[in-house]
Amino acid sequence: MRGVSATSLAQVLETVGGSTADGSQGVTVGTEVFAVVAALDANPVLRRVLSDPATESDAKAGLVRTLFGDKIGAEALDVVTAAARGRWSAARDLADALEQAGVQAVLSAAERDSSLDKVADTLFAFSRVVIEDTELRQTLNDRSASAEGRQALVTRLLGGQVDEASLALARQAVATREHGYEASLVAFAQDAIAREGRLQARVTSAYDLDADEKQRLAGALARKYGREVHVDVTVDPAVIGGLSVEIAGERIDSTIQTRLADARRALVG
Structure with a gap:
């Protein structure tokens, strides 16, 4: 957001x-803020009224208290x-700002429980599940079906399996307007990482790294980049061995797959 919307967003996040x-x-x-976002999405007239700069702020605040x-x-x-x-520069900025506020409210609970890393890992992992299951991906992205359904x-799939912060965000990803479902999960996971001031390292490996391996890699990257790092691992047997790491706009590729490709190119000339 830019201009007046950015200023208003900062004020809303300060309130959160x-x-x-x-x-x-x-x-x-x-969760309650997300419910208001859903009401605004379902009622464009209300959204326009609450974002109308010609309407007195006290009147809009009174309407909010009356309705909610x-x-x-x-x-x-x-x-x-x-x-x-x-x-707000545009009516949709109001709803977008409230969604961001809701996300930060949920993440405050994860921060209190020292589980921001866990939330990020859960959301990244579920995004990969959705991407790999074509039917599930189509279902969760089907905007002709009700968001509630x-x-x-999502609750049937994750309820009782993940923490309540992860579940709340996984449910809200259904209703986001800017991205598809799996992209919204990734965006929320990145919000969790950013809340701790960390960098995200997207790692591709032939096998899933264990906790000690992740910790050592995160430590090495933190020393290199001067900030704490969250390591998100995608398993791809095609890389054969080694790691590919994308972080801070850079790519570090030491996979055997890439080395073999480089060797083939060198032989060809």
Whole structure:
């Protein structure tokens, strides 16, 4: 977002920080904010009214309290009210800002539990499951089907298997407007990494690295790049051996597959 929308987004996120300072209610606040986003998506007229710069901010705040005051908690209501008081370059910026606010609220709970890495790993892993299952991918990306039905499917697949922050974000990825489902999962995982100030290292390996191997690789990359690193591993037997690492716009490729390809090119001349 740019201009006035960026300023308003910063104010909304500041409100989230105050409403979820200890993280204890983060998932609840985030889930309630997501419910408001769904209501705005379903009602373009309401979205335009709440983002209309010609309408007094107090009037918009009053409308929010009237419509949602008895449906969501006080912390989530504060966040939505802050958004309604903001100025937005486009009506959709309001809903987008609230979604970002909801994501950060949920991640505050993961931060409190020291599980941001776990949330990122869970979302990255589920994105790969979705990509590899054509039928599941089509189902979760089918916008002709109800968001509620697709969210219920996510709950059936992940409920009881993952932490509540990961589940809340995996459910919300169904309803995002900018990306497809699996891309939204990746974006939320990257938000979790960024919240800790880490870099993401996308690693391709012939086998899944164990915890010690990931830790050693993360340490080596942290020393090289001067920041803590989250290692996300994709297994591809075709690389045969070695690793390919994409981080901070760079690619470090030491796979046997690439070495063989380089050798073949050298022989050809």
